[in-house]
Amino acid sequence: MASNEAHPGEQAAQDPIKLLAIRESPLSVDEIFRAVGDDAAGGTALFVGTVRNHDGGSDVDALGYSCHPTAEAELRRVAEKVVADHPVRALAAVHRVGDLAVGDLAVVVAVSCPHRAEAFEACRKLIDDLKHEVPIWKHQTFSDGTEEWVGAC
Numbered sequence: 086m087a088s089n090e091a092h093p094g095e096q097a098a099q100d101p102i103k104l105l106a107i108r109e110s111p112l113s114v115d116e117i118f119r120a121v122g123d124d125a126a127g128g129t130a131l132f133v134g135t136v137r138n139h140d141g142g143s144d145v146d147a148l149g150y151s152c153h154p155t156a157e158a159e160l161r162r163v164a165e166k167v168v169a170d171h172p173v174r175a176l177a178a179v180h181r182v183g184d185l186a187v188g189d190l191a192v193v194v195a196v197s198c199p200h201r202a203e204a205f206e207a208c209r210k211l212i213d214d215l216k217h218e219v220p221i222w223k224h225q226t227f228s229d230g231t232e233e234w235v236g237a238c
Contacts, residue, residue: 102164104177107156107221112179112190121175121197128201130208134192136185144228150182150191153220163214171207172198178211180221 104120114133121129136148153159164176178194185191194211198204223235 101168101173101175102161102177103175104179105157105160105164106179107152107160107182108179109181109183112181112193114190114193117177117179117193117195120177121195123174123197125199126174126197126204127199128204129195129197130201130204131193131195132208132212133190134212136187136189136191138187140225140227140233143231145187145225146228147184147226148187149184149224150180151222151224152180152182156180156220159219160215163218164211166214167196167207167211171196171210172203173207174198176207176211178215180215180219182221 104117114131118129118131121131136145138145160178160180164178167173168176173196175197176195178192180192181190192212192215194208194215196204196207196211198207220236224232225235226232
């Protein structure tokens with residue numbers, strides 16, 4: 086290899102978006118982590134969102150997520166923007182819908198990049214934009230009998 090040629094690992098990944106999904110089935114951190122494995126990545130950042138037992142000072146008894154039919158397309162749009170703005174080697178994002186229990190995984194996202202700072206930044210952008218732009222809604226029922234819808238959009 087000539088000295089002016091880039092190392093193959095420094096070239097852009099062919100398709101860095103490895104896994105995007107909205108599922109009713111339980112999520113796997115291992116699946117997401119494996120999806121973003123890349124020998125040219127020096128940093129992998131992973132975020133796991135779980136169902137907590139309270140919100141806004143009230144105990145949560147039940148929680149469900151639902152989504153608009155365009156949610157996966159919007160998730161892809163968000164992922165493509167992250168890939169365009171960051172040196173992403175591999176990216177994965179999966180969100181759960183349906184009824185969930187306290188402690189269940191609601192969302193798992195991961196990004197691998199050449200360096201850790203880039204991975205942290207890209208992963209933060211991915212989860213923040215997913216929560217703000219992808220049409221997924223959370224319906225919470227509280228122990229006092231009240232309920233609340235929380236929307237992404």
